[in-house]
Amino acid sequence: MRIVLLGPPGAGKGTQAEILCDKFNIPHISTGNMLRDAIKAKTDLGNQAKELMDRGVLVPDKVIVKVVVDRLKEDDCQKGFLFDGFPRTIPQAKALDKVSVPIDIVVEIDVPDEVIIERMAGRRVHLNSGRNYHIKFNPPAIDNLDDVTGELLVQREDDKPGTVKERLEIYRSQTLPLIDFYVEKSQKKEVNYIRLDGTFLPEEVSERILKEIN
Ligand code: AP5
Numbered sequence: 001m002r003i004v005l006l007g008p009p010g011a012g013k014g015t016q017a018e019i020l021c022d023k024f025n026i027p028h029i030s031t032g033n034m035l036r037d038a039i040k041a042k043t044d045l046g047n048q049a050k051e052l053m054d055r056g057v058l059v060p061d062k063v064i065v066k067v068v069v070d071r072l073k074e075d076d077c078q079k080g081f082l083f084d085g086f087p088r089t090i091p092q093a094k095a096l097d098k099v100s101v102p103i104d105i106v107v108e109i110d111v112p113d114e115v116i117i118e119r120m121a122g123r124r125v126h127l128n129s130g131r132n133y134h135i136k137f138n139p140p141a142i143d144n145l146d147d148v149t150g151e152l153l154v155q156r157e158d159d160k161p162g163t164v165k166e167r168l169e170i171y172r173s174q175t176l177p178l179i180d181f182y183v184e185k186s187q188k189k190e191v192n193y194i195r196l197d198g199t200f201l202p203e204e205v206s207e208r209i210l211k212e213i214n
Contacts, residue, residue: 007109
């Protein structure tokens with residue numbers, strides 16, 4: 001199964017990705033997590049991405065496409081994968097077509113801006129694993145500590161309110177056109193397109209996604 005999760009920042013893509021990848025036993029390919037790993041490792045990619053990500057703007061298409069195409073060559077992707085945060089622009093989606101990587105299902109998670117802003121303000125992450133929490137909606141068992149490792153959780157640099165606003169604007173201008181792109185493909189029966197309301201509890205959202213997929 002090859003799945004794309006589409007939706008604005010904070011829609012719950014990462015949260016749903018963990019559940020769906022577990023269920024279908026496929027790798028979670030989060031370009032955001034890959035870039036954050038590169039920043040931590042201080043690689044050339046990380047150094048190039050850091051300043052852009054902190055400002056909430058996108059990394060150049062050419063750079064991110066290479067990262068993804070390289071990742072898809074790994075063994076675990078041969079049985080399928082889930083993309084979280086990719087593609088994010090029309091050129092990125094077309095690049096997948098160009099290297100003949102078909103997509104089976106596109107899931108669009110729809111969440112209004114005011115809910116997103118509350119989610120981002122309360123999000124805490126475990127940097128090493130990319131695990132996400134929310135201080136109110138999905139708190140860790142012990143305040144501010146990762147459930148698995150017990151390590152400290154942090155707030156992402158790009159979750160500051162001004163940067164969230166910028167990310168929402170970039171989503172509208174650069175990522176929203178992908179909806180038409182994939183709806184058109186679904187009309188030609190090239191993908192299954194699922195759109196759903198992401199404002200329910202995380203488990204309810206997953207149930208709805210799984211029901212639609214089945
Ligand atoms: P990335 O890391 O992909 O960020 P994003 O797409 O903006 O998405 P988020 O991770 O912010 O949110 P999410 O939808 O995963 O929500 P989450 O599950 O965490 O990208 C970061 C940056 O990297 C970009 O700005 C760009 O610079 C660069 N980049 C990445 N990919 C790129 C690409 N392809 N091209 C170019 N540049 C790229 O949930 C959010 C919060 O809400 C959490 O606290 C969670 O616990 C909570 N929550 C989740 N679901 C629910 C629910 N149903 N109810 C209540 N709370 C919930």
